[in-house]
Amino acid sequence: MVAVNKKTFFGRRTPAQIVQLDRIEEVPGDLSVLVRKIEQGGSSDGLIIQGEILPSDAFPTVGKFKHHGGLISLPPFSSVAQARATDVVPVEQRVEKFSRISAWRQQYFRGYAFRSAHPGDQIPRVITLVSCVKGAKLFTYGVLQPLAGLEVIAALDDAAMVEEEGAVVKVMVPSRNAHRGRYTVQLNSVPVVDSSHKQVVASSLSVDHDCEEKKNHIRFVYAHSGRLSKELFLCPHTIAAYYATMAFYAHPAKRSVREQTLSVFDHENHVPLQMNPFVIPTQFAVSFYEFLDHNCVIEHEQPGGSHVYRHLNDGEKEAILWTLVKRHPPTFTDMLRKGKRRIDDAVGFAHQNITQYRWGAP
Numbered sequence: 070m071v072a073v074n075k076k077t078f079f080g081r082r083t084p085a086q087i088v089q090l091d092r093i094e095e096v097p098g099d100l101s102v103l104v105r106k107i108e109q110g111g112s113s114d115g116l117i118i119q120g121e122i123l124p125s126d127a128f129p130t131v132g133k134f135k136h137h138g139g140l141i142s143l144p145p146f147s148s149v150a151q152a153r154a155t156d157v158v159p160v161e162q163r164v165e166k167f168s169r170i171s172a173w174r175q176q177y178f179r180g181y182a183f184r185s186a187h188p189g190d191q192i193p194r195v196i197t198l199v200s201c202v203k204g205a206k207l208f209t210y211g212v213l214q215p216l217a218g219l220e221v222i223a224a225l226d227d228a229a230m231v232e233e234e235g236a237v238v239k240v241m242v243p244s245r246n247a248h249r250g251r252y253t254v255q256l257n258s259v260p261v262v263d264s265s266h267k268q269v270v271a272s273s274l275s276v277d278h279d280c281e282e283k284k285n286h287i288r289f290v291y292a293h294s295g296r297l298s299k300e301l302f303l304c305p306h307t308i309a310a311y312y313a314t315m316a317f318y319a320h321p322a323k324r325s326v327r328e329q330t331l332s333v334f335d336h337e338n339h340v341p342l343q344m345n346p347f348v349i350p351t352q353f354a355v356s357f358y359e360f361l362d363h364n365c366v367i368e369h370e371q372p373g374g375s376h377v378y379r380h381l382n383d384g385e386k387e388a389i390l391w392t393l394v395k396r397h398p399p400t401f402t403d404m405l406r407k408g409k410r411r412i413d414d415a416v417g418f419a420h421q422n423i424t425q426y427r428w429g430a431p
């Protein structure tokens with residue numbers, strides 16, 4: 070196992086370093102052109118993107134995009150009974166949905182969402198592809214750096230109602246910022262029992278946790294609609310916490326000494342993994358994302374004729390990643406081995422264990 074350092078693992082090249090890469094190319098902000106260029110790889114070390122990625126008439130700010138961009142809704146359940154009757158797991162819903170978005174006219178997507186099967190709880194759970202990559206990277210950091218302290222600290226799963234209401238799991242999650250301590254993330258309605266209720270439980274997943282990314286999401290929506298967010302934004306810390314939970318239940322033998330006392334489930338339990346609501350990026354998607362972070366800048370011309378360069382923001386990266394999914398639907402969903410439902414991988418449904426991916430500058 071490779072020991073990793075927080076600063077280098079999450080660091081990225083500055084815009085000034087990117088524009089000084091050897092083979093740098095100028096490209097327009099057009100989504101399809103950009104995606105094709107990055108996919109080809111090899112022909113350049115870096116890209117200077119000229120012109121806007123998100124059209125400023127529709128999305129004058131990234132906040133507008135986070136509010137008004139297209140949202141891909143997974144098919145909702147009409148009732149608890151319908152959810153209990155289905156044997157389709159979340160990854161199959163995503164494969165089905167993502168494979169059809171290439172035909173949509175909408176070009177700019179801000180994420181995907183699912184809703185609870187309980188009619189009284191209609192708050193969409195919103196997830197971005199950017200968060201899924203960041204969450205997978207954060208989980209990887211927690212696995213590769215044992216001192217980071219990624220750990221389950223409570224697993225309330227012995228109550229009589231756990232089958233119908235799910236477990237409550239608290240996880241300590243490292244931060245990505247060198248100056249910030251760990252976060253406590255409490256996941257509610259975690260499916261841990263393999264019964265007809267698991268779909269209902271999984272669809273009702275919620276989280277108690279606060280961080281800047283979550284607050285920003287709420288602020289953006291508020292600033293642009295004047296009302297409080299009616300969405301539950303599932304941030305990278307939440308995703309890393311869910312992956313830690315999947316690993317906790319799937320591999321009881323790997324639990325820390327402290328974790329060993331927490332759960333009544335001491336056998337391998339793949340239910341959290343099977344019902345995972347988050348897309349797991351492939352190695353291809355990760356390398357693509359890292360290229361955006363380490364090798365691409367946006368160029369803005371200043372009134373005096375000088376040029377400034379900046380990193381892409383999360384909204385721009387999100388729109389680019391969905392364009393990648395449109396071109397290659399399996400990029401984020403090629404985790405299902407059809408007919409086999411293989412769930413013996415560390416974080417399941419992925420071709421490879423994500424902690425063995427190549428992360429960082431390509």
Ligand SMILES: [Zn+2]
Binds near residue numbers: 278306
């Ligand atoms: Zn967070």
